[in-house]
Amino acid sequence: MLGKNFTIIGGSGGMGRVFGKYFKQHGFDITLFARDEKKLKIVAKDLGVKFELDLKKSVENADIVMVSVPIHSTSKMIKKITPLMKKNSLIFDITSLKQEVYKILSDGHKNYPINCLSIHPMFGPGIKNMKNYVILLLKIGGTEQYDEIINELIDIFRSDGFIVAETTPNTHDSRIALTLGVPHMLNILFLNLLKRTKEPLNELTRFTGTTFLLQKVLAESIIQSEMEMFGEIQIENAEFHEILDIFEDLIKEYKNTIKNKDLKGFTKLFSEALEYSKEDNHFKNSYEYFYEFMKILKEKK
Template sequence: MKMLIIGGTGDTGQWFVKFFQSRGFDVHVWGKNHRLDIAKKLNVPFAEDLDETIRTSDIVMISVPINRTGDMIAQTAPKMKSGSLLMDVTSIKMGAVAAMEKYTPGDVEFLGTHPMFGPGISDIRGQTVILTPTTRCKHWLPLIKKIYADSGAHIEIITPGEHDEIMRVVQGLTHFAYISIGTTLETIDFDVAKSRRFMSPVYEIMLDFVGRILAQNPYLYAMIQTNPQVNNLHDIYIAQCSQLSDLIKRGDVEGFVQKMKLAAVHFKNTESAQRRSDKLIHNKIVEYETLIQQTGRHCAVKHLYTNKIHTGTLTGVTPLTITLQKNKKRTTLKIENIKLLRDEEYLRWKKEHIPNVTKDISVYVPEGSNPNIIKQIIQQSCPDTINNTGIIDTYLHQDKQGITYRIMMIAENHKQTMQQIAELLEGIGCTLR
């Protein structure tokens, strides 16, 4: 099935290229900057003849900034073939769906979608995808829903109006509040990095979310605020901030308490919110404690952004960093950027990436013993370093059965591994030759 992603060379577009490509779609991309290098990296064709690619595609996805979505729909929809599907991925739905309804031919279906995640996630599993279908999506809706659901996504189906009403808080108010905290910190010239030395768990989480929003494309977040239903929400939010501030300025503690209690009653399930946030805080504490327990041990961590594996002895842990030492080299890494590999992950990585060596060891085995059982004992004695054990020679010498075992193992510390194997064999009654 042929799919064209307009805006497929952008960050979000690239994510969906990989997603649909991995599910068997013949994906083509187009972007206004003609980034042929990105298309090549994604191993997909760039639509040099955009109109022809639109006409021959089964699905066209619009993945462009909010302020360009309407115009792109108007330019694209009339050129689509009968029976095809037009869909968008913008975060404001009423305008996009209205444009699709206006410009899409009667024999072409259309579907508004809003993936509630950014292009930084590695897997859609557990993520929410909102679909805002109209009556003109009877054929394609079940298929698109199935593709996302089978991939582990949580699907919500609502009207475009319901979507924008909910998003004015979920995105509009939330982003506005976080960005306003960031601009306040800038206005008072607050030393954010220094403050981390004195942070509580709640402050750390809040600060990270503020930083996360500020690290995104500011034009995207400005466009989200253009949701018509967000405008009056800004005024309401600012008015509430002013009321709370006035209560404190007047020394009206009871008034402040009453406002907070009313908000809690309206919020309803504050206990569940506290439990979920406790879990988040606990996970951060567990991560730190796990690193502390690894101090002095050889371990491996994966850098979350470069995917590089760093190995060495963990010599130091602070609330913000770890230090690994390998031979005479010390490497300091930020905890926020790494993931400690579990033992089985580290073992798998070592077997795939560290060179192997092959060593032979010859022994006389005890009378009546089974050489194959001894081979299994060798293999199981050092599972972290031995990849394979085989028998390459058997012989008799003065009524003694001799066996030569060939062992393929990780080159790192292989002399120590061979010493352990020799001691094991002698311990079960074998005689080294």
């Protein structure tokens, strides 16, 4: 059974705040730990929860420890924490890359009588309604009570409408390269491409059609997110490096098609994209969704 003492490492960050509020609403006694004392105290006061400045004190009596720190710090932090945790307690991370952290957590439950899990919430700090948002979950292992503890946590997530999907480290990182790395890259490049034309964005917006406006708003929303996290998702993921090679080849092919005025080649690229899209469940209603988004944008103008 899940105990109620819940510590969040990196509790002053955006996701630490989200989960602090979330688990407090589910009756857990929350303690936040972070390095930035000033920010930590502000967040703890805002959420009405406790905070701790000493790492050992923050985790030694915790029933659950959530690690919410930058990707490059996650494995090191887990190595520090696992020897300090009490028997049958649970530790899980929420980092965006899983292959390395999975190995570290696997060592954790083999060396200490604790339970280890890894999750990836597929949403950001701005989430309001949890329904139909995805939490990717990697079961790792632990004590005899492991299944009972993990299932209880999953039940909490599902009670609020979260979709919990189990995966493996390799599958996770491979698909995250496509579902996070690629959209981030394309939108960063979109804005940088416009910038290099030296055209003011406000002036371009005066000439906008529906496609440009929606793409611009999407890119602007993404570029306001955490720069370090976006960089690490791409830089630290070997799977994304392979995608970059594919992308480079595709750009060269597209450039040659346009430069050579090869309408047949363009038709081939266009048709292949169309046929691939038809396999998707959203394809049939995508145009309707597009104009629903546009309606919202126009009303907010």
